[in-house]
Amino acid sequence: MTAELTWRDAAAAAEKATRRSGVTVRELRGVAECVAAEEMLADVWGAPRDAPPIPADLLTSWLHCGGCVLGAFIGDVGVGLTAGIAGAPGSDSLYSLIAAVTGEHAGRGIGMALKQTQRVWALERGATTIVWTFDPLVRRNAHFNLNRLGARVTGYRKDFYPPMRDLVNRDDHTDRLVATWHLAAPGPLSSNGEPGPRILDHDDAGDPVVTGDPAGPVVLAWIPPDIEAMRRSDPAKAMRWRLAARAALDSSWAAGYRPAGVTAEGCYTLVRG
Template sequence: MRIDSEPITAARDVATDLARRAALELRPLSSNEEFAAAATLLARIWGTSIDSSPLSSDLLRSLSHADACVIGAIAGGDVVVGVAVAISGPPASENMYSLIAGVSPEFAGRGVGIALKYAQRVWALERGARRMLWTYDPLIRRNAHFNLVRLGAQVVDYIPEFYPPMHDALNRTDRPDRLCVSWDLTSAGPSAPAADDGAVALRAGADGGPKGNGIHPQRRMRVWIPRDIERMRVEDSGLAMEWRLAMAEVLREAETHGLVPVSVSSSGHYVLDKVRAL
């Protein structure tokens, strides 16, 4: 597979600049101490015991040894404050799959997450990949904005109950529905938030619950994303499940009309539209 040096050089420049802005070092993790710190960080972010970390230290070590992407965000010379892990497809595949990415809460809002993704992009381009896939919870608004607006990724599928039942603190009271996105690594870049126009298919009622208006076979529909579904799960799990089921219904119906989320508006709506097939 031919690997173009020019896009890789430009990607490295972008990743280096983002790391500089975040005042971090971004590099592959290599020592057992770093793998242990990364596993501990992921357990803390996902609210599990270290024994139930989303990725254990020994698995991180094995993935690294198998030439998977195990990148850490390092502060102060030796403190792991973020981690991103990705794997490749079959030999000569142009697809990478991002398994997990997390940032210490103390470093939230400092540009660590986007720096990690662009470091992953460099790693993937160096190995001949042209796009990266991953999934995220469609009800977490900040992740939707990050993926669709800040990174410019494109939704390719909606998958109800993507995972078996999950037992971490973030997901154990909810159903693990996911949107799958594809990120074009050769032309990665942010997109502007979508305009707040088009009919509203799902909104919040006066009681805070979801109110559906139905999908019409037209372009540009809008779907409200709750402000903080994670807090809602803790404070009112029944209401959170109402939103889960309502979002599932509207996304499934939208798919039948060829509509997918293409962006997030400044007010917090998904904007659904028709897009070309990848």
């Protein structure tokens, strides 16, 4: 596919996503919008307003130096944000640092509108990939990144970040999967529709069960439907899931398996080779 056809395809996907979600996605304009975005990010992550995930001064600096700081707006009100920066000079990859949608507007496709517009932004500036990380236990993010966007998992990092103090990540390990989104031809790995045994499952009480070492071309790893709610209601159980998922992903990654997608039952499909 030529660069022009790739851009047209991406632009059409972005226009469709923004129309469906009912928002306008554009670069932030000025300090006031950066301050409003800072406050929105703090609220989404449950962080104090004076300790947001990304402060307004950094958002302002990234805009000034040509970074990607896109907001989703309903009228003049920001309801979502994604921000990214380039890698080393001459890099053809954009690193997406954060993406967020306010809770009251979740579930209406704003995240897709943000990511598709970010894809267009990156292509216009010569990028071929966008890279980011995500928590492997957050099922909805895994489904969005792998199944809907078609990103590939290209890394697994235990305790990728230092301990974090926001309500989403507090008192938890910061294990992350690395997602690489190939902008010209996004698409998940293929598992060829093959079923496989579960190396991570749950018992009747909802506790994790690591069932064995991976074997065969495809294996499955079940993850809870809402680990964030579990962290609030039963942090001890949530930690058991963190350590069990770490054991399953660590062993499968070492054996050459890579997450290809998430099944309707909530299992990672792990494909070898």
